[in-house]
Amino acid sequence: MPYLNDIQNLDDIKLLVDTFYSKVQKDPLIGPIFNEKIGNNWSAHLERMYRFWQTILLEEHTYSGSPFPPHKHLPVEKAHFNRWMEIFTETIDKLYTGELAEEAKLRAKNMAEMFFYKIEYFRTGGRDFFGN
Numbered sequence: 001m002p003y004l005n006d007i008q009n010l011d012d013i014k015l016l017v018d019t020f021y022s023k024v025q026k027d028p029l030i031g032p033i034f035n036e037k038i039g040n041n042w043s044a045h046l047e048r049m050y051r052f053w054q055t056i057l058l059e060e061h062t063y064s065g066s067p068f069p070p071h072k073h074l075p076v077e078k079a080h081f082n083r084w085m086e087i088f089t090e091t092i093d094k095l096y097t098g099e100l101a102e103e104a105k106l107r108a109k110n111m112a113e114m115f116f117y118k119i120e121y122f123r124t125g126g127r128d129f130f131g132n
């Protein structure tokens with residue numbers, strides 16, 4: 001078992017994001033949902049996700065955007081979010097250990113839950129109560 005470091009810089013974030021989405025793309029359950037939406041724009045999506053995680057974990061504010069809207073009408077259920085979280089956790093735990101590695105998993109879990117509840121809310125006829 002090699003000794004693992006914590007997430008420390010942008011290169012670490014890029015490795016995390018690249019490793020995670022290469023697994024996601026191949027996953028039978030959630031891969032097709034991503035590939036259907038993203039098509040040939042993977043490099044733009046990856047760039048955006050580097051900035052998103054750089055902002056959250058390193059507090060270098062390079063992401064400006066709204067994370068939720070692209071998810072609003074995706075054909076996803078709880079099982080898809082569980083699988084997303086499983087791949088994310090597995091990726092982090094293979095690459096890193098430490099405070100920021102834990103923070104990444106916690107932030108992802110909170111966002112996955114929030115996205116899921118918002119999607120369900122809109123699906124059941126909710127109005128734009130959350131603002132986007």
Ligand code: HEM
Binds near residue numbers: 041081
């Ligand atoms: C099964 C679960 C999920 C699916 C299928 C999914 C799918 C997608 C898709 C299709 C996009 C748009 C990409 C594009 O148009 O280029 C996107 C963007 C994004 N996703 Fe997810 N996602 C999931 C879960 C999550 C979770 C849990 C997070 C939080 C850590 C997250 C964070 C983001 C962010 C930050 C963006 C970019 C938003 C922007 O600035 O436009 N996603 N996702």
